[in-house]
Amino acid sequence: MEQEVLAYLNSDGTIVDTQTAAQSGEPETIIPFDNSEKALEVIRHSTAHLMAQAIKELYPDAQFFVGPVVDEGFYYDFRVSEKIGEEDLKKIEKKMKDLIKKKYKIEKYEISKAEALEKFSQDDLKLAVLSRIPDETVSIYKQGEFEDLCRGPHVPALRYLHNFKLTRVAGAYLGGDENAEMLTRIYGIAFADKASLKAHMLMIEEAKKRDHRKLGTEMELFMFDEASGAGLPFWMPKGARLRSKLEDILTSSHRRRGYEPVRGPEILRADMWRTSGHYACYGENMYLTEIDGQEYGIKPMNCIGHIQIFKQTGKSYRDLPLKYFEYGVVHRHEKSGVLHGLLRVREFTQDDAHIFCTPEQIKEVVLEVVEFVDAVMKKFDFDYTMEISTKPDKAIGDDDVWELATQGLKDALSDNDLPFGIDEGGGAFYGPKIDVKITDALGRKWQCGTIQVDFNLPERFNVEYVAEDNTRKQPVMIHRAILGSFERFIAILTEHYAGEFPFFIAPTQVIFVPISDDHVAYAKMLKNLLTEEGIDSEIYGKNDSLNKRIRLAEKQKVPYVAILGDAEVENKTVAIRDRRAKEQYNLTQDEFMVKLLHQLKEGKI
RNA sequence: GCUGGCAUAGCUCAGUUGGCUAGAGCAGCUGUUUUGUAAACAGCAGGUCGGGGGUUCGAGUCCCUUUGCCAGCUCCA
Incomplete structure (x- = not known):
């Protein structure tokens, strides 16, 4: 199957889109329509434009600043009179899908900087962008009615942009300057195919599960x-x-x-912080207070x-x-x-x-x-x-x-x-x-x-x-x-570690689950042995079914769950569920202690 | 600090356009059951709906304000 040409790659590593290639000739290396780094760069950049087009249709007074590709996808900064919230993203996504159906091609033309200044004379944001471009000729990309000042590169047509997702909306200072006006920024992600987008969204979900908060x-x-x-x-x-x-x-x-x-x-006289330079150079971050008429600073x-x-x-x-x-x-x-x-x-x-x-x-x-x-x-x-x-x-x-x-x-x-x-x-x-x-x-x-x-x-x-x-x-x-x-x-x-800490720092290192009340005494004895060695353990001896207590113990993400019943008490052994090895086995009490002490020593740095 | 959003039980969440005594699961407590490897059964208790003010006959629901949290911007261990 012949690969679709998304864009071309120059020998110097720069991307040449098909629109530019049509004017200046095609470089030999093609960038196929896939999830390679270069292809994604083009796809995401064009998706940012598509998003801008959708926003312009939904919010006619929107003015656009910049819409670059970043590590985690793309974004576009713009100004609107209306407030845009998370729920509006769905609406914008839908409009984007509608625009794709119109089968617009993405066209490029060039104008002089003077013409551009004239063309965007009513748009202070685009003028701000123009002021940062040194070139005398600038390019305009056009899809349907929507035009944007842009150096590219872009995909040939909107149909390459099916697999995207708008992820969040936030404020962003114009030009990253804390004192400047705040624009609205919408972030999104895009891929060449649906499966990759899905995989990415799944990865985000997984990340949320291990959020330390x-x-x-x-x-x-x-x-x-x-x-x-x-x-x-x-x-x-x-x-x-x-x-x-x-x-x-x-x-x-x-x-x-x-x-x-x-x-x-914890706290020193402010004069010390003056001598050190903290007062002058770090004062904004310091908590100051007064004691007996003298100024102090918390370190x-x-x-x-x-x-x-x-x-x-x-x-x-x-x-x-x-x-x-x-x-x-x-x-x-x-x-x-x-x-x-x-x-x-x-x-x-x-x-x-x-x-x-x-x-x-x-x-x-x-x-x-x-x-x-x-x-x-x-x-x-x-x-x-x-x-x-x-x-x-x-x-x-x-x-x-x-x-x-x-x-x-x-x-x-x-x-x-x-x-x-x-x-x-x-x-x-x-x-x-x-x-x-x-x-x-x-x-x-x-x-x-x-x-x-x-x-x-x-x-x-x-x-x-x-x-x-x-x-x-x-x-x-x-x-x-x-x-x-x-x-x-x-x-x-x-x-x-997704909460599954190594043994030598795990908050609880062992959970004992006695099968019935008869085995609690043995559990307590083992717990005392561990406490002597500085190992933290808990006993799950509550009035719950064995299965439930094992389930609760496992959910604690502890390195070892030790089940204790008649056989263990009689033979002085423990039945281990080993989280790291993901297996179950039996150890004698002595083997168990040796194993734990050995793992405790693994923490030595 | 800025922009936008959110706040209901310890945790995760329901709660119609403002309208009876605000619900559920898990966790907690009590009892029955005494268990061999991921949820036995029954019951009980738990909430100033983040705080304060307002609109209304009536506010968890609408408005203002404040605190905290979330996403980003700016900054940083």
Whole structure:
């Protein structure tokens, strides 16, 4: 069967649509009508136009801004006088289907920029688009009565656009500027065939099932309380069990790597935040209060506390690198609209550390932290990428110091063949950083760990150590977090494992189901044994049928359900339902304990 | 913060165009049953319909306001 030509591909990788090819000649490579990356790009772009056409028919006063293809489909930004809600999407979809039935071809013609300015003189949004185009000639695409300024590429005709779905409607600032007018944005997705669209929608449904907010409520891990305030998480017993296991594992791994635990106060005088630069550069995110007529700030970061502790006693070059760590509770005023389950909250705990070292030690220290990050990521089967962020607009310190610090980070990664991207202007106000971004099961990226090089705060706080030549020198500070925050990390863990946590952090690790009351005593004895070893278990001995209790136990997503009846009591064994292996088997009590203790040790990092 | 939407029992949801005492399943509690691998049976209890104000003879339902949540924008661990 001959493939349908959707568009063509130039040797330089650019897409040439059939309309353009008709004018300038056909490149050799064709893009067939399928779900390849290039084909989808064209299909989705044209679907965005089709949507615009439908919107224009339904809302004649609509004016359109831009309608690009993005990772998750496409969108179009536009202005209308009417309010558009989710239920209107159906109406627009229907109109789009109607338009396809009219069998419009998509035609292209070119006009000069001057003609375009004249043509769209009544449309300030299109004029805004035009102002961003440097070319002297612009192209117009036309389907039926609908015309749009566009550089393409597009499919040849509307009949290629059957398989789409409008997914959501939202506001979006014109040009992404927070201070600009807000337009209406509608997102959609499109594929070459129906099955792929269906599969995509199914994938979205699956993703919703592992949403940590849903699982967190179902599994009673954490909660939020409307009356208590937005963005302030409460850890329920099961969530707190999980979290404390994670904390314990991580505490050991820090101690093993030579970190010293410290702890600073939750609140410090505002003058400290003025000295550090937080007041000027981070003040919008800080909670301030007054005590006895003096201004105080609740800490949004832990660095100041650690600096004071460092300064309290004299330090020698022999002490460096010196690593202080703290599970630091921080408060940050996040805008109300960005709060999102445990992924964005206003109070959270960082697995924070500050490493004081000499400039010469930067590279080795950074590498050691990178190794630490890698060990933790591997333990939880996470894929991750690294990104170096450079000096932001709001920053303290001289450019050459920034350059030095940034180069230090780059060298550390480059010299060890560790790949990284660059985020220009994304650094912290006191120094550049390496961000560690976890790719979750759904391909989304989350910033978690971070490694920041800071020459500025040591200078501002006059931090010193005595060097080998008996002079006083200023150390460099490396700010770093591995998980980032327990809140965000646990949210990602929950979604990554769909609630089925590995044994060494599972909130409940074993559920015992005694078959009848006669077996409860044996269950209690085993539970005590496990408690002694720091393993959490529960006994499902309620007055329910055996089948029901097994069902309830299984729904808890625990690693092991152990059934105990006459045979088990008599032979000192347990009948296991193993969640990970998805099988059932019998073990002696001793084998059971050995197996669990072994799996507990798997948590060592 | 902005745009649009949502808010009914611990959880998931019903509740006609405003009209009797707001319903169901699961979870909870009580009892009967004592179970061998994913829902035994019966009963009980549970709600200021997010909060406040208003319109109306009458509001879960309409209006205003406020809090929280959801989707995105902008920002970030």
